[in-house]
Amino acid sequence: MTRTVEQPGPRQPLRTETSAAVATYVFAVCRGGDPAAVAGLPGQAPGTPVRLLRFGSLEAVVQDVPAAEFDAENLRERLADRAELERCARAHHSVIAAMAGSAPTLPLPLATLYLGDERARVALRADERRFLAVLKRITGRVEWGVKVYARPEAKQEPDRSAEAAGAPGSGAPGSGAAGSGARSGRAYLERVRGARQDRERRQQAGLAAAEAVDRALRGIAVASRRLRTHETTLTGERGVQLLNAAYLVAEGDEHDVAAAVREVRRSPACRSVEVEVTGPWVPYSFVDGSFVDGGEPDARG
Amino acid sequence: MTERTAERTIAHAPSTPSGPANLADILERVLDKGIVIAGDIKIDLLDIELLTIRLRLFVSSVETAKKAGINWWETDPALSTRAHRDAVDEENQRLRERIAELEAAEGEERPSRRDAGWDDERRSHSWHHVKEADGR
Known part of the structure; x- marks a missing residue:
């Protein structure tokens, strides 16, 4: 116990003063990027410029960041x-x-860091061919995000109305406790069954609507990808999320996206759902290795 | 806020009702997606992912919550390292006082350990919820 109180003991290794040391933070890889496009941005270390670092035939979008703030421990704590x-x-x-x-820009995930420009250049160069292949795929294309939510049903209170409907038959209140007990038991079971069937019907309709939305967008997309749907607890009053998908679409085709969404929103199949569109995004969801080229969707329901 | 202006150059969202890109949409892209290359400094994205899931529980309503003056995430140890630090400091303080007390009373009676670890229990409890959400 007394050990917790100050004790000369084994010497703590002195933290070397690393305030001067910088690490190289890599945001993205691009081809023929204009340095002016990012020069004024704060990036991850306001005060130091976001710049381009050439490697092979490509450039990386990088920034010097204080190494001390961006070591694994500090970074984890900050994030x-x-x-x-x-x-x-x-x-x-x-x-x-x-x-x-x-x-054309390939986004890297958050927090890709090197101990200086040279280290970054070596690592990036080793992957140059992969970058070129992916750049080819995404050049001239953008990502659109589409989410489908089950529209929360109007708070109908079927229980109350069912009870009210059952009441007239049971006569005056308080008459024949056993009889009304049996009846309300049966009514209860019917209500439960009815509610379950309703729920199943709604689920079916919702999933069918999500499929319809997905089909409509795949029709105009070069590729599509399902993302994880968000937790019901997150979506809150928006209702259950039935579809969270990303579509790779040719730049300039945003009118087609808008038209497809408008049309599908109007269709009877989508009466019970809400369709949300975000974008255009840099094609984050279409740059990693698991994505198969060729334009066909990688996952269906 | 300059960030938002810059963001509009491409990720402007004509059909998004909520204006500038939603945090959940950004997080799921910058944490889960993108082209992965090995860096010199490694961080465990899993930690962040756990947090993200937790974050997702309220991210859609955070603006609403802010307007209503609710800021529970700023004091939830699982969400804020600052709050976590405060909790640890508080615990330290309490333990120091207890030690001082015990030392003062040394020899007079055996100390009771009834209170030991209560704070830990509370903390692991809140992380339990995160794991549950993750399992879903």
Whole structure:
């Protein structure tokens, strides 16, 4: 116990003063990017410029960041803080989005770091061919996000009305306790069964609607990908999320996206759902290895 | 806020009712997607993913909550390292006082250990919810 109180004991290794040391944070890889597109952005370390680092025939969008703040331990701690995570994620995304406005851009996940430009260059160069292949696939294309929510049903209270409907037959209140007990038991079971059938019907309708939306968008997309649906607890009053998908669409085809969504929203199949569209995004969901080229969807329901 | 302006250059969202990109949409892309290359500094994205899932529980309503002046996530140890640090500091303080007390009373009576670890229990409890959400 007394050990917790100050004790000279074994010497703690002195933290070397690393305030001067910088690490290289890599946001993205691009081809023919315009440095001006990102020059003024704060990035992950306001005060140091976001710049381009050439490697082979490509460039990486990078920034010098204080090594001490971006070591594994500090980074983990900072990203576990909600506000900081949001700031970092938005800063990362902003740089990528800005660069994508000037050149085909491959986004990297949050927090890819090297101990200096040379280390970054070596690692990036080793992957150059992969980058080129993926760049070819996404050049001139953008990602659209589409989510489908089951529209929360109007709070009908079937229980009350069923009870009321059952009441007239049972005569005056308080008459024949046993009889009304049996009846209300049966009524209860019927109500439960009815509610379950309703729920199943709604689920079926919702899934069919999600499929219809997905089909409509796949019709105009070069490729599509299902993302994990968000938790019901998240979607809250918006209702259950039935579809969370990303579509790779040719740049300039946003009118087709809008038209497809408008049409599918109007269709009877989609009466019970809400369709949300976001984008255009840099094609985050179409740059990793697990994505199969060829334009066909990789997953269906 | 300059970030938002920049974001609009491409991720403008003509058909998004909520205006600038929603945090959940950004997080699921910058954490889960993108082209992965090995970096010199490794962080465990799993930690962040757990947090993200937790975050997803309220991210859609965070604006509403802010307007209503609710900021529970800022004091929830599982969500905020600052709050976590506060909790640890508080616990330290309590333990120091207890030690001082015990040392002062040394020899007079055996200390009771009834209170030991209550804070840990509470913390692991809140993480349990995160795991549940993850399992879903």
